[in-house]
Amino acid sequence: EPEVTQTPSHQVTQMGQEVILRCVPISNHLYFYWYRQILGQKVEFLVSFYNNEISEKSEIFDDQFSVERPDGSNFTLKIRSTKLEDSAMYFCAITHRDPDTQYFGPGTRLTVL
Amino acid sequence: GESVGLHLPTLSVQEGDNSIINCAYSNSASDYFIWYKQESGKGPQFIIDIRSNMDKRQGQRVTVLLNKTVKHLSLQIAATQPGDSAVYFCAENENSGYALNFGKGTSLLVTP
Numbered sequence: 216e217p218e219v220t221q222t223p224s225h226q227v228t229q230m231g232q233e234v235i236l237r238c239v240p241i242s243n244h245l246y247f248y249w250y251r252q253i254l255g256q257k258v259e260f261l262v263s264f265y266n267n268e269i270s271e272k273s274e275i276f277d278d279q280f281s282v283e284r285p286d287g288s289n290f291t292l293k294i295r296s297t298k299l300e301d302s303a304m305y306f307c308a309i310t311h312r313d314p315d316t317q318y319f320g321p322g323t324r325l326t327v328l
Numbered sequence: 329g330e331s332v333g334l335h336l337p338t339l340s341v342q343e344g345d346n347s348i349i350n351c352a353y354s355n356s357a358s359d360y361f362i363w364y365k366q367e368s369g370k371g372p373q374f375i376i377d378i379r380s381n382m383d384k385r386q387g388q389r390v391t392v393l394l395n396k397t398v399k400h401l402s403l404q405i406a407a408t409q410p411g412d413s414a415v416y417f418c419a420e421n422e423n424s425g426y427a428l429n430f431g432k433g434t435s436l437l438v439t440p
Contacts (some may be wrong), residue, residue, distance in 0.1 A: 257431065257432050258417065259430070260427035270425065271427055306372070316362070319364070319372045321370060
């Protein structure tokens with residue numbers, strides 16, 4: 216199974232602050248995704264990224280969110296001005312050779328106070 | 329205090345028994361289906377997948393069945409072990425690379 220790590224594992228921030236979550240793929244991957252999971256709820260899609268641009272995004276992914284892969288390695292999710300309701304687990308997912316099978320990272324727990 | 333969030337359906341089985349976890353989907357255009365296992369505090373872990381041109385696929389101790397007529401997907405786990413205790417999610421999408429739509433999840437509890 217392709218490996219992907221995420222940093223930090225836990226981020227605590229004040230409401231209104233900017234946060235950057237990072238996804239570090241181990242090998243060359245095809246698609247990149249961000250999903251979030253509010254405590255006790257199902258996993259929700261945020262955005263997909265292919266060939267250095269956004270290929271699909273959900274209604275959750277509003278102007279406060281952005282993604283980039285600045286150095287061709289790390290894939291980042293930025294939340295410009297965090298809200299209390301942004302508190303959730305954020306998962307990065309990737310596809311490898313098979314464009315369908317999405318493998319998830321361990322997640323970053325974001326807590327907004 | 330009041331709890332917020334979904335009340336997950338729970339399946340409780342004895343160690344060694346077979347488990348069947350069910351999932352219904354609504355999108356007739358769904359082309360690809362996947363089962364994930366999620367342990368507490370961890371990310372979803374891939375178990376098995378199936379495409380819409382198949383109705384059954386087997387892995388190690390797991391089998392996925394797809395009934396497109398009634399839009400139903402199931403995951404069968406043979407000889408369930410305590411390590412199988414987790415929340416299981418089904419997910420689907422219409423095309424390669426597209427976003428996965430996740431189901432609400434089922435909590436599997438394996439008792440000795």
